[in-house]
Amino acid sequence: MIRVLIADDHHVVRRGLLFFLKTQKDIEVVGEAKNGLEAVALAESIQPDIILMDLVMPEMDGIQATKRIKAKFPQIEILMLTSFSDRDHVVPAMEAGAAGYQLKDIEPDELVLSIRRIMRGENTLHPEATTTLEMDRQESKNAPHVLNPLTPREQDVLAELTKGKSNREIASSLFVTEKTVKTHISNIFTKLHVQDRTQAALYAVKHGLTEGSGV
Amino acid sequence: MIRVLIADDHHVVRRGLLFFLKTQKDIEVVGEAKNGLEAVALAESIQPDIILMDLVMPEMDGIQATKRIKAKFPQIEILMLTSFSDRDHVVPAMEAGAAGYQLKDIEPDELVLSIRRIMRGENTLHPEATTTLEMDRQESKNAPHVLNPLTPREQDVLAELTKGKSNREIASSLFVTEKTVKTHISNIFTKLHVQDRTQAALYAVKHGLTEGSGV
DNA sequence: CAGCCATTCATACTTTAGTCTGAAATTCAT
DNA sequence: ATGAATTTCAGACTAAAGTATGAATGGCTG
Numbered sequence: 001m002i003r004v005l006i007a008d009d010h011h012v013v014r015r016g017l018l019f020f021l022k023t024q025k026d027i028e029v030v031g032e033a034k035n036g037l038e039a040v041a042l043a044e045s046i047q048p049d050i051i052l053m054d055l056v057m058p059e060m061d062g063i064q065a066t067k068r069i070k071a072k073f074p075q076i077e078i079l080m081l082t083s084f085s086d087r088d089h090v091v092p093a094m095e096a097g098a099a100g101y102q103l104k105d106i107e108p109d110e111l112v113l114s115i116r117r118i119m120r121g122e123n124t125l126h127p128e129a130t131t132t133l134e135m136d137r138q139e140s141k142n143a144p145h146v147l148n149p150l151t152p153r154e155q156d157v158l159a160e161l162t163k164g165k166s167n168r169e170i171a172s173s174l175f176v177t178e179k180t181v182k183t184h185i186s187n188i189f190t191k192l193h194v195q196d197r198t199q200a201a202l203y204a205v206k207h208g209l210t211e212g213s214g215v
Numbered sequence: 216m217i218r219v220l221i222a223d224d225h226h227v228v229r230r231g232l233l234f235f236l237k238t239q240k241d242i243e244v245v246g247e248a249k250n251g252l253e254a255v256a257l258a259e260s261i262q263p264d265i266i267l268m269d270l271v272m273p274e275m276d277g278i279q280a281t282k283r284i285k286a287k288f289p290q291i292e293i294l295m296l297t298s299f300s301d302r303d304h305v306v307p308a309m310e311a312g313a314a315g316y317q318l319k320d321i322e323p324d325e326l327v328l329s330i331r332r333i334m335r336g337e338n339t340l341h342p343e344a345t346t347t348l349e350m351d352r353q354e355s356k357n358a359p360h361v362l363n364p365l366t367p368r369e370q371d372v373l374a375e376l377t378k379g380k381s382n383r384e385i386a387s388s389l390f391v392t393e394k395t396v397k398t399h400i401s402n403i404f405t406k407l408h409v410q411d412r413t414q415a416a417l418y419a420v421k422h423g424l425t426e427g428s429g430v
Numbered sequence: 431c432a433g434c435c436a437t438t439c440a441t442a443c444t445t446t447a448g449t450c451t452g453a454a455a456t457t458c459a460t
Numbered sequence: 461a462t463g464a465a466t467t468t469c470a471g472a473c474t475a476a477a478g479t480a481t482g483a484a485t486g487g488c489t490g
Contacts, residue, residue: 167476183438202379366465391469394469401450410448433490434490439484444480446478450473451473455466457464458463458464
């Protein structure tokens, strides 16, 4: 059972998150905080496994709250939930100790995936955040691959897959064996944390990993 | 050599079509029109074999332009290119004398096929347009769901499918048997003219047949 | 140079997906 | 009420998809 604490100043957001998380058997919402200070206090008293933290909150923002919580309780994971306009704060958020960064309009299923992913010790960043980090990394010249570790060839395969092609067709297009395609695809599934090609294709289009030809 | 005239008000579309058609040895783009009036004028002066005509254009729309051109030069074939939202105009377009009707996001290869098909005297309709015409021909009364001949239940199944669910999961979600899901899915494939669930999912998202929940 | 990673391919296997055929119950409009 | 369409389900397939495991090659790097 994953014990979740929600920290967001918007009532509707909390209700929405609660609603979706309640449908998950292995997830339990153990508390709600309306600002950063409450989040810190509840994190200490409740000791949740993970906190869904809003970036912008009154009293204390998500970054500060994250820093304080991670300082005292490093085992508590924090998934930063934010709106699109806050994307400049990706780096600070990650530096503050957040294990993930996702947009608020994330799909329920995906949110759950992110939570589980984090509980498995993996980072989970929204694709657009990747670009930010990517640029940031070039400047600071350190930090490993955080997200989307797809190799060039895997990206080729995914691109073909996202055109709706079968393994045989992909193999033909890329001049390799169907066996090879299967290998790549299995690896893609693992890296993207999806179960089948349909999910992979949907993931790719949703996260803009594709290049539409579009006449 | 097939002499082609392109009529579309969007520069990018014209460039895109030009780009793909240039790779075809037996196809020559002999002119470009930015609106219906230009299309009519160029059709007369250039006398192309076929016109790729956008439905929605300033000055004069594709329907009107098609009528005028076919009235004067019935030997000039016209392939209507349109976006999904214009699907209500399939019938008028065909009645105006268009030899074919295709979506703008058609694959290059498929577009070329359509062109050759028309030059051989065959009609070439987008699959969904065909159904529309069938229905329209018989009922000829009203046309609520002109396109998307998917039944409500099939739409349910497609919606679940587009979430990346398996047949078993869909069956569970909709409280029916996996057999039933399979039946629906097979029918969906037929109606959408796709070969598998991945293509169906991609089709659904591309054509906005999905409903984003959004936390 | 040794080692890691990407890429390739293979065998063998299990599990879904998808098709075909057939059919019963229900709704709905003519 | 008859016919048509929808929805439901089944059996019996065939064809793909996906997993697990292992292995050879070549490139790049410390």
